[in-house]
Every structure is written in C-alpha cells, then in structure tokens.
Amino acid sequence: MRKTLLPFFLSILMISQIWAQNKPASLASKTADMQKFSGYFPYYWDEVTGRILLEIDKLDQQFLYVNSLAAGLGSNDIGLDRGQLGGEHVVYFHKVGPKVLLIEPNQSYRAMNGNPAEEQAVAQSFAQSALWGFKVEATEGDKVLVDATEFLLRDAHDVVGNIRRSRQGTYRLDPTRSAMYLPRTKNFPQNSEFEATLTFTGGEDAGGFVRSVTPSAQATTVRQHHSFIQLPDKNYTPRAMDPRAGYFGIEYMDFSTPVDQPIIKRFIARHRLQKKNPAATTSEAVKPIVYYVDHAAPEPIRSALLEGARWWAQAFEAAGYKDAFKVEILPVDADPMDVRYNVIQWVHRSTRGWSYGATVTDPRTGEIIKGHVSLGSLRVRQDFLIAEGLLAPYGEGKPANTEMMKMALSRLRQLSAHELGHTLGIMHNYAASVTNRASVMDYPHPTVKLTASGEIDLSDAYAVGIGEWDKEAIKFGYQHFPAGTNEAQAFDQLLRESHKRGLQFISDRDARATGGAHPQAHLWDNGGNAAEELKHVLTVRQKALERFGVNNIKPGVPMAMLEDVLVPIYNYHRYQVEAAAKVVGGVNYTYASRGDGQLVTEFVPEAEQQKALDALLATLQPNVLALPEKIIAAIPPRPAGWSPTRELFDKRTGLTFDPLAAAEASADFTLSFLFHPERATRLVELKARGSKLGLNEVLNQIMEQTWESKQASGLNNQVRLLTQQLVLTHLLALSQNEEAAYSARAAALLQLNQLEKKAKKQAKSSDESVKANALLALDRIKKPQEAKPQLHKDLPPGAPIGSMGAIGCE
Template identity: 85%
Template sequence: MRKTLLSLLFTLLTFSLLHAQNKPTALAAKTAGMQKFSGYFPFYWDEATGRILLEIDKLDQPFLYVNSLAAGLGSNDIGLDRGQLGGEHVVYFQKVGPKVLLIEPNQSYRAMNGNPAEEQAVAQSFAQSALWGFKVEASEGGKMLVDATEFLLRDAHDVVGSIRRARQGTYRLEPSRSALYLPRTKNFPQNSEFEATLTFTGGDDAGNFVRSVTPSAQAITVRQHHSFIQLPDTNYTPRAMDPRAGYFGIEYMDFSTPVDESITKRYIARHRLQKKNPSAAVSEAVKPIVYYVDHAAPEPIRTALLDGARWWAQAFAAGGYKDAFKVEILPVDADPMDVRYNVIQWVHRSTRGWSYGASVTDPRTGEIIKGHVSLGSLRVRQDFLIAEGLLAPYEEGKPANPEMMKMALARLRQLSAHELGHTLGIMHNYAASVNNRASVMDYPHPTVKLSASGEIDLSDAYAVGIGEWDKLAVTYGYQHYTTSTDEKKALDQLLRKGHAQGLQFISDRDARSPGGAHPQAHLWDNGANAAEELRHVLAVRQKALDRFGVNNIKPGVPMAMLEDALVPIYNYHRYQVEAAAKVVGGVNYTYASRGDGQLVTEVVPEAEQQKALDALLGTLQPNVLALPERIIAAIPPRPAGWSLTRELFDKRTGLTFDPLAAAEASADFTLSFLFHPERAARLVELKARGSKLGLDEVLDQTISQTWGANPAPGLPGQVQLLTQQLVLTHLLALAQNENAAYPARAAAQLQLKNLEQQAKKLAKSSNEAVKGNALLALERLKKPLEAKPQLHKTLPPGAPIGSIEMLGCE
C-alpha cells in the first residue's frame, strides 16, 4: 500500500512538473497567436482586435518620443504636410501600481552639478508632464505588457487644432474610421516605429483650404507616426552657442550655476561628427553624415536636389574633414520617417508654399539625431513662371528658350542646399546677399542682368556652390578640437577671422520686420547697395514689360493666362523696395561681443538714406505704375473652367483686368514701408540726434512728388490721383495709430494740415479729375482723427519665390 501511495505521489509530482514546464508564461499567454515585432521596445499585433500590445522592458530609462505626420493634408496654408515632424520629448516609463505612466521630465530647468539634492529640488519646483497612462495587461520578470492602441490612435500631431487655428473648420477624431497602419509599423534595434490612419469628421463649417484638398470635407483622413528612439550615448560634447555664429540650438536654466555666471545655458544644434585623427589638419570622420534624397522626386529635379545638397561637402572639407558628408538616393524600401535616415523629402501641395528643414534633436544636449528636409514640389514652377515673364520665350516658329529650365533647376539646387543647411543646425543669414552671395542660407532673388545690348541675361540667376559664410559656420559647429586645445578661445578666433574677412551674419528677427532698421538685412534682395539695385531691378522690369505680350504664353493657351505671367513681372521690384526702405532711417549693427572689434551701431549716412528715398519715390511715379494699353487690351477675363486664384491681381472691376488696382497695390506696398510707425519713430529720433533727414523731410518729399506733381493725362493721370489718396490714407493712419510715437503722430498731423491747404487750392482746378480728387481729400480731412482709412488692394502672394517660418524654412 505504501509503495502504491509513493508511486502515485511520484506520478502526480512528475505530471505537475511537466505541466508547469509546458504552461505558457504570463506574457506569452497574453500574446498567443499575435504577430511579434522584436526590437527596441518589443510589441505585438493582435489581428483579431486591431490592437498593439507594447512590451515595456526598460522602466525608468529615458528615451526619445517623436510624433510626426506621415501622410498629410496637402494645404500649404494649413500646414500638415507629408513628413512634418512634431516636437521631441525625452520620456520614460514609470510603474505605479497597476499603471504604467509615460513621464516627460522638464528639460527647461536643471541642476547640472551632479548633486542629487539640487537635482531633486529643481525637479520638484517645476511641473513635469504625464503624457499617457497605460493599464498593465500582464507582467513577469520586470517586463510589463500594456495596450498602446489608444495612445497610438490619438491626435498626437494636433490636426484638429491646426485646422481650427486656420479657421478652416471644426473637426473631431472619429475612432470608428481610424486604425493602425501596419505597412509603416516596424521595429529596429534602436527605434520602434508606429503608424496610424486617423479620420477626422465634421466639416459643416469647412473652409476653402480644406475643401480644395479633400475628396469629402466631412471626412479628413491622414496618417500620424510615432517613434520611440534610443537616446544617444554620453560621448557627445555640447558646443556653446555664440550669437555671432548663426546656429539654432537649445537653452535651459541651470540652477546650480554660480551666482557670478549666467544661469541660462545655450548650446548649438549639430550632428555628432568626429575626426578619426583629431590632431590631423584633414581627417576622415569616425562616422560620416549621410543624407538621402527622396526617390519620389522626378528627373531632372532629383539630380538637381542631389547636386545642391552635395555642396555642403565643400564646407566640411574646409572644416578639415575628408569624405565626411555624403548624399545618396533613399532606398526604395526605406521609410523616410525612420530615425536612422536623414532625408530630403519631396512634398506635394495644392498651392506653392514654403519648404523647410527640420530636425529630431536631443533636447538634453542639442545633438541632431535626424535631419528632415521637406521641399514643396510646386516651387520650381514659380521660378519657371518668372523666367517666362522675363524672356517672353514662345516666339512663333522657334523652340522655347532653355534658359527657363536652367534657371528653375539652378534655384532647386540652391533650395536643396539651403534647407539642408537648417538641418545641420544653421540659421538664415540675410546679410549674405550684400557680400558676394556668401551664404546659401540667405533668401535669393534671381540675379538678372542686362547685357551690353540691353537684353535680359539669366546666366547668373542663382549662385553655384557653398558660400564663404557657410564654410565658416560649418567649421564653427563641426571642427573637432583636441583635448589640449582651448575650444572657447579657438572658436572666438575663428569668428574674429571671419569678421576681419568681411563676413557678416544677420538673421530672421532683424530681416523680417517691415519696420526693420538694418540696411543689409533683407529677404529676396540682391546687391551691395539697396538703392542702386532697386534702380537696376526697375530697369529689368521695364525691359520685360516692353517685350511683354503673346510670346509670354504658349500657342493654344487662353489669352487670359497672360495675367499669370504678368503678375511676377509687374511686381518684380517688390523685394528690393523693402530692402531700400530699410536704408531710410536705418541703423547698421552687428551681433557684437565685448572686445571683438565688430561694429556695434552706426547710423546709415544721410546721403545713402536720401539715395534710397529717391529710389523709393521713383516707384510711385505714373510711368512706373501705369501699364501700357497694349498689355491691358491683351488680357480678357478668364474662360469658364479656369478659376480665379490668389496668384492674380486683385480687382475692383469685376471680371475684367483692372490696371488701376494693380497700381494701387504696388504704390500701397511702397508707402506701407515708408510710413511704418517704427520707421517714423526712428526718423524722429535720428533727427533729434543730429541727422538732417528726419520724418518731416521724408513726408515733405513724398507729398511733393505725389500731390505736388503736375497732372498727367489719361491712365497715368488716374494712377497719379489714386496714389495721392494712398498717401493721404497712410498719413491719416499714422496720425491716429495709438502704437506710433507721439512725435511721429504729431508730424503726420502737421502734414495733414498742410495737405488740407494744398487740396483747397487743387479743388479750384479746371481739371475735373484733379478737382474731384481734391474734394474727396477734403471730405476725408474734415475729421482726420476719425477718418476710416480705405482698405487698399494688396499684392498677390510673392514669397516664397520659387516656393510659417517660421524659422528654418524658405
């Protein structure tokens, strides 16, 4: 009996052991039958329920989370482009009871001295963010399984908010029409990639921007991408930011900083690049920087993008590297959202718009992990259109001029280099155009020349190759110094040397304001002297207008399409107007540091200011603004099926072409710069400091050359009269602008009184048009502080030439 019991117990024990060995683990049981994706964070796809279960095996370990838009909306005005990156988030998973929280620490406030108590004090003083909470589905041996589906199917990129802010409709995420997108959900050793198809419904109040790019405005379906990325190791050394060097970067407050030092720390954004032999003047890199051009770009565009991007190899060579920068074609099976690839992506939209260079950057150090360029495909067509307008190339019986395509591709090369420069960490440099085109990081207007015979020459429209400033910038950011070198001193000497060679750096804030003061900080300008270049640009414009006609469009194209070609030519001088305006009341300066020998501030000489003012007032003359009858008569209303677009002149005449509205918009453009309240205040201040050209003088000359000019006959006369009313509008606006300086408002008020007396004299004229114009002015002057300025017609969109800035874009 005893033997029988022992035998039975042995049998039961053996069975239990075998059963325990065959029993699946908790994670295995929960994921049975699911497709496993091994990699950085293992995850499982449950086909039956449409879920992704994420295996968390790295608790409390920081990693990088990035969301992006894999498939976009296609509207430049709303944004939401294919390949658009979201922000970077350093996060970690934290287990709290039955939950796992995704925590983002606050990177803006730190204690960097290694003292745990100080680190804890800072961490507890500022909020952190719990981005998500996951319920633990199963756990074993330090590993947890959570359902990540809702996290991945949320509107992480804020599509709803972007559409709402653009006032294009009210939408909401519709879960029943959203699902995970498996073709772009992948796993790799250092990054886990997830993608979701999201549908947003609503749209009863959808705007035209949405309606123009969706099959049905009631349902917008895009794809959003999520990346979990292993953070770089600690072998990267951040490089201090210098305002003279022209880099983007990171900044944070370090509360462990000694009181006699700046608490704000700033470091540049750059890729990790190290020489194999740091002591050698020229060395190969430990790991080259490689970019990939989207294979979706067609030829000859793809080759142009490759050529332009490869220009940066010149800059790295100048910085002491051999074969450290390369550009190749993106492999067909590669995912452009994969963090392992620096990409130049070809993006389509319904209208032309900005291109931009973005990066995935480690917020802790400024190290760039991935560069991502987005190039708008319609930009090349705008340059081609400008060339068509300049050359009138479609003469009967002759082949089209090949210079148009050459110019458009030359611009694409420059654009490719420009946007890639941003992904290297480099800012815009708007002072380069006055300094022998020293940087691809400027916004270039085509440099069009007139030959000795007076013909238009596009052969040097855009520069070729990297500029001297770009070489200096790359050397500053990427030079690898030995441990025995005083890096701070070496970098300072590098910048001083560049300054001594005449290289300048001025970026966005100084260039983009219409009331800006810097005489060399302009977008889309050319030439060392803004006034002289404005006169040259007007001469090129006049040459193009003299030959403008049927040869500007192809045979068989509706004649109404002449207007499309006319717009960029009629407004060809618009950017140089802005450049010349900044000379008036201008103050030159640099981002000088104490003791570096750079210019601090210097008022632009009066003679230069007057020269610019003369050139600007020249743009208000009837012979510049009035179009000839032969051009006006050649442009009929658009035929049925050819819609009006915002690229055309605004009109007051209904469907027919309106030459007066075109002149109104152009004159208003010039006056908006001259009468800008910031410029007006500066002119008052500079005269008080001793300048002879103040606001009074600028207003006097403007009124003299408009209201004081002899009446012209015909259409030029009507242009002259409307320009006079525009001047009055701007005077009225300045006088009652509560944001303008009191002395500027007072000067405008005095000019209004003087203009009233002049209008009373003109009201007695025998010329009915002049008399009526004067009476209208007097009516508007009865209560000048209560007068409502008329809404003027504005120029069609100009920027981007050939293409929210946003910084890092063009």
C-alpha cells in the same frame, strides 16, 4: 473548534480567489496567438482585435518620443504636410501598481552639478508631464505588457487643432474609421516605429482649404507616426552658442550655476561628427553624415536636389573632413519617418508654399539625431513662370528656349542646399547678399543682368556652390581642434577673422521686421547697395514689360493666362523696395560681443538714406506704375473653367483686368514701408541725434513727388491721383497711430494741415478730376480715424504662400 475556524478558512479562500482573478496574466499567455516584433521596445500585433501590445522592458529608463505626420492634408494654408515632424519629448515609463505612466521630465529647468539634492529641488519646483497612462495587461519579472493601441490611435499631431485654428472647420477623431498602418509599423534595435491611419469626421462647417484637398470634407483621413528612440550615449560634447555664429540650439536654466555666472545655458544644435584621426589636419569621419533624397522626386529635379545638397561637402572639407558628408537616393523600401534616415522629401500641396528644414534633436544636449527637409514641389513652377515673364520666349519660329528650365533647376539646387543647412543647425543669414552671395542661407532673388545690347541675361540667376559664410559656420559647428587647444579662444578668433573678411550674420527677427532698421538685412534682395540695386531691378522690369505680350505664353494657351505671367514681372521690384526702405532711417549694427572689434551701432549716413529715398520715390511715379495699353488690351476675362486665384491682381472692375488696382497695390506697398510707425519714430529720433534727414524731410519729399507733381494725361493721371489718395491714407493713419511717437504723429498732422489748405484751393479748380480729387481729400481729412492702410493685402503673393515663413523655412 470547527465552528470557530470555518469562517477564517472561507475568508482565506475568498481572498485567494480575488487575488487569482486580479493577478496579471503572464506575457506568454497574453500574447500566445499574436505576432511578435522584436526590437527596441518589443511589441505584439493582435490581428483579431487590431491591437498593439507593447512590451516594456526598460522601466524608468529615458528615451526619446517623437510624433510626425506621415501622410498629410495637402493644404499649404493649414499646414499638416506629408513628412511634418512634431516635437521631441524625453520620456520614461514608470509603473505604479496596475498602471504604467509615460512621464516627460521638464528639460527647461535643471541642476547640472551632479548634486542629487539640488536635482531633486529643481525637479520638484517645476511641473513635469504625464503624457499617457496605460493599464498593465501582463507581467514577467521586470517586464510589463500594456495595450498601446489607444495611445497610438490618438490625434498626437493635433490635426483637429490645426484645422480649427485655421478656421477651416470642426472635426473630431473617429475611432471606428481609424486603425494601425502595418506597412510602416516596424521595429529595430534602437528605435521602434508605429504608424496609424486616422480619420477625422464632422466638417459640416469645413472651409474652402479643406474642401479643396479632400474627396469628402466630412471624412478627412491622414496618417500619423510615432517613434520611440534610444537616446544617444554620453560621448557627445555640447558646444556653447555664440550669437555671432548663426546656429539654432537649445537653452535651459541651470539652478546650480554660481551667482556670478549666467544661469541660462545655451548650446548649438549639430550632428555628431568625429575625426578618425583627431590630430590630423584633414581626416575621415568616424561616422559620416548621410542624407537621402526622396526617390519620388522626378528627373531632372532629383539630380538638382542631389547636386545642391552635396554642396555642403565643400564646407566640411574646409572644416578638416574628408568624405564626411554624403547625399544618396533614399532606398525604395525605406520609411522617410524612420529616425535612422536624414531625408530630403519632395512634398506636394494644392498651392505653392514654404519649404523647410526640421530636425529631431536631443533636448538634453542639442545633438541632431535626424535631419528632415521638406521641399514644396510647386516652387519650381514659380521660378519657371518668372523666367517666362522675363524672357518672352515663345515667339513664332523660335527654337525651344531652355533658359527657363535652367534657371528653375539652379534655384532648386540652391533651395536644397538652403533647407539642408537648417538641418545641420544653421540659421538664416540675411546679410549675406551684400558680400557676393556669401551664403545659401539667405533668401535669393534671381540675379538678372542686362547684356551690352540690352537683352535680359539669366545665366547667373543663382549662385553655384556653398558660400564663404557657410564654410565659416560649419567650421564653428563641426571643426575639432588638436588636444590642448583652448576651443573658446579658437572659435572667437574664427568669428573675428570672418568679420574682418566682411562676412556678416543677421538673421530672422531683424530682417523680417517691416519697420526694420538694419540696412543690409533683407529677404529676397540682391547687391551690395540696396538703392543701386533697386534702380537696376526697375530697369530689368521695364525691359521685360516693354516686350511683354503673346510671346510670354505658349500657343494654344488662353490669352487670359497672360495675367499669371504678368504678376511677378509687374511686382518684380517688390523685395528690393523693402530693402531700400530699411536704409531710410536705418541703423547699422552687428551681434557684437564685448572686445571683439565689431561694429556696435551707427546710423546710416544721410547721403545713403537720401539715395534710397530717391529710388523709392521713383517707384511711385505714374510711368512706373501705369501699364502700357498693349498689355491691358491683351488680357481678357478668364474663360469658363479657368477660375481666378489669389496669385492674380485684385480687381474693382468685375471680371475685366484692372490696371488701376495693380498700380494702387504697388504704390501702397512702397508707402507702407515709408510710413511705418517704427521707421517714422526712428527718423524723428535720428534727426534729434544729429542726422540731417528726419521725418519732416522725408514727408516733404513724398508730398513733392505726389501731391505737388505735375498733372499727367490718361491712365497716368489716374494713377497719379490714386497715389495721392494713398499718401493721404498713410498720413491719416500715422497721425492716429499710438504705436508711433508723439513727434511722429505731430509731423503727420502738420502735413495734413498743409494738405488741407492745398486741397481747398484745388477744390475751386475748373478741371473736374482735380476738383473731385480735392473734395474727396477734404472729406477724408475730416475723418482721420477711418483711415485704414491696405498694408499689402491687395498685392498678390510673391514669397511662398502661407505662414511658414520663419526660422528654418524658405
């Protein structure tokens, strides 16, 4: 009997030993010598090993995970700014044996009727994402302990990918030079915040953008932040999107929708705001919306940011709230990345770039949890530079001129309001400038006036206060109605009344298209009539150029720096050129809904198109493009130590200033809009539908103003000749452009045929410049496939540099 049972007992003993060895330790024993941080997800800091152990006491409960960049790279071209938010992820921890998975369900596809079977069918039809897997270190009842260190020390913000996509080098995360950043690793009842210092090594092929902002391109160190956030309760009511209202939002497919209803559901993004007294016309809020301005912003900039941001209180008052929107200074010990703070952050970069408003939004409902504005600090210097160019303020014996700083600060107020508007959920409105600057959500060019004596007046450069459209937008997003109100009808009536008052909304896609058709939707334009404003802007430009000289720079500044001030003044009309170009071949329209009475579509009257074309052709004249001799002679090559930048004119003359290159870039800018394949095709189409101004008529007038123009003298004649060659370039390119309609290409070929005949006659001229220009044209006509329009590449940047010029940016 003993011999029979002995193997059995030995087996039981071995199993017991194996089980004991693999049994998870208790939380207490595993964290005995660690510092505990209680909060939403309790965690422990192990000083000896540098680890973060996360206590998960909410298995299978959804929460919000957000990563962000707390300390950035400083290169506008690459991005990766201080304070840059990453995407939002609704996630949950799920335990499977010795593992805990961090699961992100698919929010884009849902079944919202409460039927578990339908919900399961949708969930199983589309992929979810397991963002990470953790090993269980200890257990205690329903709690598990996992080592979160590797998760927190990973490149969650994709720094490596951003640098690679910018073609600035090959990097990899170096764990030996990365560690937790404890000053910003904190815990609170509804959010847990973690921050890590990450170092990326490699960079043997580092580009100039990286090298310019790092002490050593072989070791680039930034900080990334991770937020675990309790999801909002279910007392928030999503608000349906309306294309006329101008809001960002969320959308998803609801497969439980009846077949006769739209399957795609769209809801606007907005903060939660509720009245204490819902029945009152005006009421205080249950919880006000509070924003905080970065205490790092210096004065007088900080005050300007505060003032501009506070303008939005006017809109909330119009929507029936009292003291519901506030702006304060961020406490010194507050973390800007902490989800509890809506912030306006002052961000530094090596070059001027876009500012932008971002949010942390609940992907389930559209509720904005955190607004985060990033304002580029160099923008204010560009506005100051423009004011210097317009005013020439540094004459000897003159008192200090404060108008430049006044204009720059007024722009900052507007910029602060603009970006904060995005974090309230509101899109750009690029049609607002035609109705007396009705929205801070437009891109504003300075409104510069001329006094009766012809002096430049900057006193009304930027609007003050929130616009009329902004008030209507806030009403749509945040207004609450008495019980029993049909909200859909009330919002529809609100938008109809706004339209009757002349308030329009046209946003990014329509306004940013270089071949765009909308005659009133433009970036950085002014005035109710694009053509009239272009004439005015050219007059202001001419006035500024007439007195341009040493008084545009301070005493002691190298004379070569005159070019820096000259660039924005010489190109002062660039945005109004784009605005006027959209009138030619333009089609007016709104985001109309059936039965709302708004305009659907109509093409711009021929008279308006012709007026815009006349204004555009004026920008191609030598007297506009050629700089005066006194300006050219005053700009020497830059001294040693003052390297040229991309903010200057391109040159074909080596180190010396090149006035012809400046003229060429400006003329090409105008022509690139007039010859855009979409505009050319639209002109053909509109002529076929009854318009008297078609592509042939436009091309004939361009030829008359360039190739048929009278010969000039000196620099003006050289500008005239180069403009002729640019016109030829665009004709050749259009004739070969497969994106244009055949009829548009045929019209270009007809002009080329006529030009070839003219050039053959000019090739026999006794004037060498005329003959040489004709011979070059004839040679180029033989090789149409080689035509490559510059398409603005030689025009120095006007708008902020970089690729952030999209929704939510300025």
